Structure formats: structure tokens, C-alpha cells
Amino acid sequence: MATENKNLSQYDKATIPNAKNFRFGIVVSEWNENITQGLFQGAFDAFIDCGAIKENIVRWNVPGSFELIYGCKKMQESFDMLDAIIAIGSVIQGETKHFDFVCEGVTQGIKDLNIQNDIPVIFCVLTDNNMQQSIDRSGGKHGNKGTEAAIAAIKMAQLRKDSKFYKE
């Protein structure tokens, strides 16, 4: 289903675990900061709405989306008590193929972090053709992908917790 057929900000709290006992990390790219700050606010507000405590949410900034890989890796290593991490970025097509390489690189890098380490990293990186598409998806007409990412982070934190129960 394309985003245009699904509002990114809609969620049913009855289907989401309470986040009061979870601790979250958010790594935010500074490229297209007007977009990434909107994504961050959407994620932060959704965490609080679902019961998270603001003191249990840690934020780091990185220069660009490509640096989300290293930033999330260091956050996994530095805060082993985190239950989930969100990687927030906004990549917008320019004149060259650089867009393709940044998008593919950060996608593969974050995928690898989910395979190699135990703290889930949620992919909240917009890869848009133009600024309007990014505006529409960071609190505009299509909702906020940051909100969607926070809900995914809560659900993955719960899955991770449940999986440890069965292992013990």
C-alpha cells in the first residue's frame, strides 16, 4: 500500500504495548533539518502518548543520513539497556546519483545493525524525490513517518522482551 493510501500518524493505542518501562534511543540526521526535526517530534510525541517517560528517551545527532549507521552502532554499544533505536533521516533527490548511493548505503547499513546486534533499529529515513514529498510525510498531508517509527519501536521492544522470556 502506498503512503498516499495510509496516514502515517494513525494508530490504535489498544493494539500497542504500554511503553512506560521501555528505554529508547533516537539518532537524528542534520541534513534537511526542517524535515528531520518534524520526524523526531512525531516520534517523541508518540512515545509519550503511549506511556514512555521522557527521561527514558535519548537523542543523538549526526551530520547526514549516511552517518546514521555509525551513530546507531555506537548507540547500541554505549547503551545496552535500550530497548529500541530509531534512525531518522531525510534524503532528497539531487542532480546526481549520490541520492541512490546514500539511500542504498544507509538502508543496507541499518539492516546490518539489526542482524549483527540485539537492539532493534527502526528505519525512519525518508527517500523522496522532492521537498514537498518530505513535508507531506513529516507531519503533512500523509501524516508523520516519525510517529509510525515510534509505534514500530514499541512493538519491536515488546517482541525483544517476549523473546527473552521464552529463552530463559
Ligand SMILES: Nc1c(NC[C@H](O)[C@H](O)[C@H](O)CO)[nH]c(=O)[nH]c1=O
Ligand atoms: N544529500 C543528502 C545527504 N548527503 C550527505 C550524506 O548523508 C553524508 O552525510 C555525506 O555523504 C558525508 O558522509 N544526506 C542526507 O541525509 N540527505 C540528503 O539529502
Ligand SMILES: CC(=O)[C@@H](O)COP(=O)(O)O
Ligand atoms: C542525496 C544527495 O546527496 C543529493 O541531495 C546531493 O545533491 P546532488 O546530487 O545534486 O549533488
